[in-house]
Amino acid sequence: MGVHLRAHHLLCLLTFVGRDYNVAFTANMEQIVVRLSSGADDIVLVDGLDDLCAPLMGTAVQDCLLARVLCRDEMAVKNISSYLESQICAGAVLPAQVLGELRSAFSAGTIRSARADCRWADLGTAVADAKFPQAHLCFRDTANKRH
Template sequence: MFKLRGHHLFCLLGYQGMGYSRDYVENMTQLHQTLRDQPETWIQLIEGPDQLCAKYPNSGEYHCHDQHITARDHVILEKLGLIIGQMIKWKDIEASIRNNVVPSDIQTVCETCSWRSYGVCEEGIQNILEGKGLRKVQ
């Protein structure tokens, strides 16, 4: 089981092996690959820093406690019809994405995210909508 905050559900969709540091990338890749290969994996939705935040590099501002990030978590969970504390399988999160999200939602929900300009999150959502699941990370 993994513990994840709301906005990381969207981050996983666009993930392509890039990140803040080598440790962060290794952690994210392992989590991403597990969910891709084992969509029955349980996720507990939590508030605040999660297992991905744990590997955020200790250089500069630690944005994992930022109120804007927390607000994004709540917006994404609300959009998906999910709540903090909920236990849910990754495949059911994907189903919620298929039922409640379109690629253009990234432009507003993740408006201030530094990764948004890459366009990979919209592609990740489209993959879920087409039933392809998470993309393979090289």
């Protein structure tokens, strides 16, 4: 089954601390974080609306389809592909265990540029700079660090 995520939401999960989003979005993200933290679900990359957008259906969905948000997804795909040294696109399946590597790359600034114009960029940077103590996503460190 997997968790269906657009690329920039994959980056959002890395620094999610459970605040500064609307209640429905936060509750949904918490459920997805639990699923991914367990390692039982893979991540399936999608274009456009994803499992995190679900609680916004009928309200702010139009925001999810704005050009700037789609550009954020494109930049995230480029950054993650470059880091993983493998071209990813919609339909790509990533194991949840890759989140540890991506968090390290985010912390180093390697894959952070897609969030530059995001209203939560400063929060994400603060969480990463503090080494993620309040981040809700947990995972096993991977033995094969790429960089």
